[in-house]
Amino acid sequence: MKKAIHIDSPIPFSSSLFDNSISLYGSCDGLILCVTYPPRILLLLNPSTREQITLPHSPFHDTTYHVSYGFGYNASTDDYNIVAISCTYAYIIVSVCVYTQKTNSWRIIRDSPLSMVSDAPGTLFNGVLHWFAYENMSTVIAFHLWEEKFQNFPxxxxxxxxxxxxxxxxxxxxxxxxxxxxxxxxxxxxxxxxxxxxxxxxxxxxxxxxxxxxxxxxxxxxxxxxxxxxxxxxxxxxxxxxxxxxxxxxxxxxxxxxxxEAEICLESIVSPNRHCFTPIVIDD
Missing domain, CATH: 2.20.25 (N-terminal domain of TfIIb)
Known part of the structure; x- marks a missing residue:
């Protein structure tokens, strides 16, 4: 990246939907995961093509618990996945669910980390998402997208x-x-x-x-x-x-x-709607 330029936001911040906070939870192949709260709404956005899609509600849509997210590409299935980890405010893990773009749906998985992950977006490296452990900053918690398994290492x-x-x-x-x-x-x-x-x-x-x-x-x-x-x-x-x-x-x-909020996002023509769900394209 040699320079930064100003572009009009493709997200309609003037809409009542975005009157509250919006956070960026990582980018992959030109796509950005955006989360608004409240209400808790997830969007996949391509700033280059100005195309976005609102994702179906996760099992944590109505929860008041803390939720952390990670987003990345799963080469074993040629699919984009989102991982959501929910815990109580006492940092007790409630459950973990995974979104798959091909099915446009969420499902709860059995495996869970030993402790709550940090608020920061999961960092993708070689098909694995990484967070610091929230209560123990001497540990990295990793989630393998292809195995849907957690791993801890110091x-x-x-x-x-x-x-x-x-x-x-x-x-x-x-x-x-x-x-x-x-x-x-x-x-x-x-x-x-x-x-x-x-x-x-x-x-x-x-x-x-x-x-x-x-x-x-x-x-x-x-x-x-x-x-x-x-x-x-x-x-x-x-x-x-x-x-x-x-x-x-x-x-x-x-x-x-x-x-x-800031994320590095490579220019691409990858569609957040690769599997023919209903997209939204923001007009200039």
Whole structure:
């Protein structure tokens, strides 16, 4: 990603449907999973084609419990899946359900994680979704889309006050960022052998306490939000230099005050309606 440009949102925020919050729960092949609450409504959206589809209600539609989501492509079935994990506010797992695009339906599965996952979207890597454990930030919870099975594996050992913050993919490996409040910096760790704790390796340190890394490029450049009130920036982990800001502070007379949600989404013509359900195309 070399630059960011402003486009009109394909989601009709003026509609009463979107009067409340909307969150982005990951992107895959140009599709973005959006969740509104309340009411709890899920949409698949392609910003490039401006096509979107409202998904059928999940078993958690009317629940007041906490729900975490993950979204990704399942190569074994050539299908897109959404995983929803519900728990009580005491962080007791209630159930896990999976949406399959081919059937346009949800089903509850038997397997469940040992603890509730974090609020962040599940990170997709090699057909597996990953979250930090909510109550134990020293553990990653993984869900294999093709087996529909959960797996836990530990993070590297950190000393307080180090804080694991985000999961991504860097240099073809699963990656985590670790915030260091004492030095106002962020460390980057990669798991060189998937699933093996001893293979975690620290590969770089950025001299800034990053709010949200968005993208890791092939030349070891990270693109991130500095914080909630500053522009999208880039930082090269090889030469330890910042790039120029990628989003201006204002678009004409509209001051850009805050970045609340952001996802990297590749341009594609993949339809959220591949299996001929009723789509919605937003007119300009």
């Amino acid at each position: 993070l590297p050992c950190f000393e307080a006050p180090s804080i694991p913050r985000f999961i991504g993919v860097l240099r073809g490996c699963l990656c985590i960022t670790v915030g260091e409040p004492d030095t106002n910096s962020t460390e980057f760790w990669v798991m060189k052998e998937y699933g093996k704790r001893e293979s975690w390796t620290k590969v770089a340190t950025c001299p800034h306490y990053l709010t949200k890394p968005l993208n890791f490029t092939n030349n070891d450049e990270i693109q991130f939000l500095m914080d909630e009130t500053t522009p999208l920036r880039s930082y090269n982990l090889k030469n330890n230099k910042y790039g120029s800001r990628m989003i201006p502070y204002a678009y004409g007379s509209l001051e850009l005050l805050q970045y609340l």
